[in-house]
Amino acid sequence: MQVETGIVQEHFDIGSGYRRLTLSAPTVCPQVKPGQFIHLRVPGLGESLLRRPFSIYRAEAGAISVLYKQVGKGTRELAFLPVGGYADFIGPLGNGFPLPHPENCIPVLVAGGYGVAPLSLLARNMDLKGIVFVGGRTAEDLLCLEDFKEMGWALEVTTEDGSAGLKGRVTDALDAWLSKGQKAIVYACGPDGMLEAIDKRLLQHELPGWLSLDKHMGCGVGACLACVQRVHTEDGGTRWKRCCCDGPIFAAGEIDWEFGKDAS
Amino acid sequence: MQVETGIVQEHFDIGSGYRRLTLSAPTVCPQVKPGQFIHLRVPGLGESLLRRPFSIYRAEAGAISVLYKQVGKGTRELAFLPVGGYADFIGPLGNGFPLPHPENCIPVLVAGGYGVAPLSLLARNMDLKGIVFVGGRTAEDLLCLEDFKEMGWALEVTTEDGSAGLKGRVTDALDAWLSKGQKAIVYACGPDGMLEAIDKRLLQHELPGWLSLDKHMGCGVGACLACVQRVHTEDGGTRWKRCCCDGPIFAAGEIDWEFGKDAS
């Protein structure tokens, strides 16, 4: 983990409202594991804006790429960063997906939204090929589909409005596939609701898997305790884990999805 | 007085560390009197930064120009404003120099730093030609000298280090000229110390004159009472005037330079 100041090498629209930002990262790049993220200081927003976490999409040739959507103050400002400009980031952060991939399991990736970014990197770092499920509300929300095609992965697309692929949720497509009963391990990244639904299925089918969870972050390094997620412990209890450093990747069945829900 | 959103038409270095910014101002431009200023919202600094006041250097062809130096947070950010970008301002503000210029008086302008900006506009709006004294610490601090030459004004330059014109202060050159005893009216804009020294000379020589005073401003329109200057009243007392709307131009002899000095 380091603070590194990167030079913007690329910064462009990739469609679906997303942009790709590539920063030189000679120190951080070689340390990256798929599923890790950087905590980026958005330039031009003054001292007091918190950093913003982004999953690492590519880490190669001494540079790091992330994909992001303009959703708020930070990402809207980020979009102005010119090629040749500077941005500093802390990274690589988080535990990353456990490697190597276990033998005799078909790797199954499930992505929603920008969740494809870390999964695309994971796929690139695997020797095996498997199947990837990408879901969105409409065709507009899908990105990086080409990545998986190029790598020779099977691809199943779902949209809630049917504008691309199957009409329905990503879990519908996943259910159909899981019902075949193949020995698989699942890697998923996307909104909480999707991850919870997948976790339930993994439990049902007694399949191993890993879920990448995004929580609002303060420090990104484990110091502030802003990003906690409740998990089950071996003794049947529950405890907090910090998404930024104990996560963002959690084992299937580890997360306590009910904790705190009732009190709201 | 209006809020107007201008488009940046020009924005470039003019030397001596100053930049010229020209904004379209179809509504405000025709209302401008020399000595007035605009209160500019620096784009990109968030909601809470106060506006910054700048003297109007040119008001022609539906546009307004100001000259500024990068001295702090606001002006450093301002320098990034691209041609074609927007900036909003309130203007024209302040009383401006009284017009028309009285007959049978030689107009004498005395400028320090960016004080040349409003005086250059004043000279352009006068039919008479007179003499202008421009002073600075070094040759680097002088600007707009060409303006006055082109308009056919006599020009006296002083620098404290002698790197341009006479070595000394602008008041030294002024003293020499005033000692000739010509009937003159003085218009001055520059740092407080310079204005106080000039005011003293006007009193001595019993000459009329106008001083343009810069105080830190909040609202720029008379509402916040941040920019007050103590002035003498007719009954021998003193009272506050607001630089932004009762000023920034004060009559010679009007300002109470001593008020509050002792208490510091």
Next chain:
Amino acid sequence: MNTSPDMSIEIAGIPMRNPVMVASGTFGYGVEYADMVDIGSLGAVVVKGICMEPCDGNLPPRMAEVPSGLVNAIGLQGPGVKGFVENYMPFLRQHKTPVIVNIWGRTIEEYANVAAAFDVVEGIAGLELNISCPNVKEGGVSFGTDLRMAAKVISAVRRSTKLPLIPKLSPNVAGIGAFARMAEDEGADAISLINTLPALVIDVETRRPVLRNGVGGLSGAGIHHFAVKQVWDASRVVSIPVIGMGGIYEPDDALRFLLAGASAVAVGTANFTEPRTAMRVIAGMEDYVQRHEYGSIRDVVGMLQYGQVKP
């Protein structure tokens, strides 16, 4: 659908076309902004603090810009009752917008006198009572941070005026609720909060305070969520209306005060940066009422869903 929503509200018996006022000291006497702001569109105008006699205020510098706000030590410069009524009331009477006069004093008697003086002036809708002033008779302790002294001021002013009375609370107290309740007990018709927070800006190169007065009052976006908390604490313990202020720049900022229990709000520091803030805030609140299909803006007041968590 496109008919404009019901934004009217009554505060301390003063009917307002909408709940957005401009805060004392940040909008002069109205006339300064008249070229740029439609005074008639405002809920009310609260003028800069007035005491009996003209007051010079502090020496400059009087204002310092700080992160997300500013610190001011204007020191209550003003024309006094007579100067205000002669020079500014003719302009203010031209509009249908209620005029609320912010008053202050150095002693309890002064407070009472200035209130009484305004009782006979035509065109004044109500009095806002700035209690964040030093009590010159008790070593300069602020009236507003001492429950007993504050009660005395409010009670004295209450007896001196029949005008709607709106004490304005100081934020730097341990429990704002006690002050709010006390104000209601002493006969206030509404309360407003918050005034500025005490602050000291130091220039490290000169080793002096930036403001000539030394300390000043912090206002602006940086105190907004603190102010909302204070309003929430106060509004839950009184039945009189609360006017919320502190760092309103956007419609959402004003809505937060309403949700927290304020019946109206005032835009302060933002006026300096963007004189038309109140107008923009009103428009945004109208949109909110429509989007959320409220019957009127009054239905938004106090609608915060705080959950089971205890305050």
Next chain:
Amino acid sequence: MNTSPDMSIEIAGIPMRNPVMVASGTFGYGVEYADMVDIGSLGAVVVKGICMEPCDGNLPPRMAEVPSGLVNAIGLQGPGVKGFVENYMPFLRQHKTPVIVNIWGRTIEEYANVAAAFDVVEGIAGLELNISCPNVKEGGVSFGTDLRMAAKVISAVRRSTKLPLIPKLSPNVAGIGAFARMAEDEGADAISLINTLPALVIDVETRRPVLRNGVGGLSGAGIHHFAVKQVWDASRVVSIPVIGMGGIYEPDDALRFLLAGASAVAVGTANFTEPRTAMRVIAGMEDYVQRHEYGSIRDVVGMLQYGQVKP
């Protein structure tokens, strides 16, 4: 000329190589930032608040970003005394940097117990006492805003420990001076201030607080000049050293606290944005001491020239 200036200072009997610490709750237990920050370069490390037993803290969301700051309601999650000593002290003992443990409790007994527990732990330089906690025995009123309750806590802890004791004051009181004096009277070796200001962040679309806990504490650049004022008020009425904190991002911010009378400072929220803030602040302060030709950083303390103006 180029020899580094004397930055050393002693606070509450704890010798520090410089007056720049990291504030409780913003630097974890040190180990989290060890890759990026040279722990050995800090004046002291103040760890996240610890009570007797492990504590779960609040439900998330626990943090909201606001203009020039953030509002947190972490809720004092922590490993308890035993967990802290076992898991974190071995790391912290590796450095020569003093370790100050921030402690808290729900009752006076709990406060006293946790203090006593640390008295026998090796490698702890002092205790910072967070009194901004709800007193569960008295309806959840914060110890820190009630002079009598705060005195009881400090006195009980004082009797339970021989370690240097640094009560950390709550800012939301009418007169911080009285709390500072009380702390000195009860035997504190130093005081630190300010803790966060209470704040309520509301999401107007959901009409709920953004933080699951409801209210939280405001920190960051927006409270800086308010914090400086509090430190100035406190430092003038006590003879024990004061540790200043609140919105330190730049060397100048730290210097303001020193000029206002603090003998040391702590960097808080800024660590999240820029982990190396403390190191940068130390470098800037060294430069200041040299440029102004002070004999040592200690000569800067309390050097504010406040002028003739009365506080």
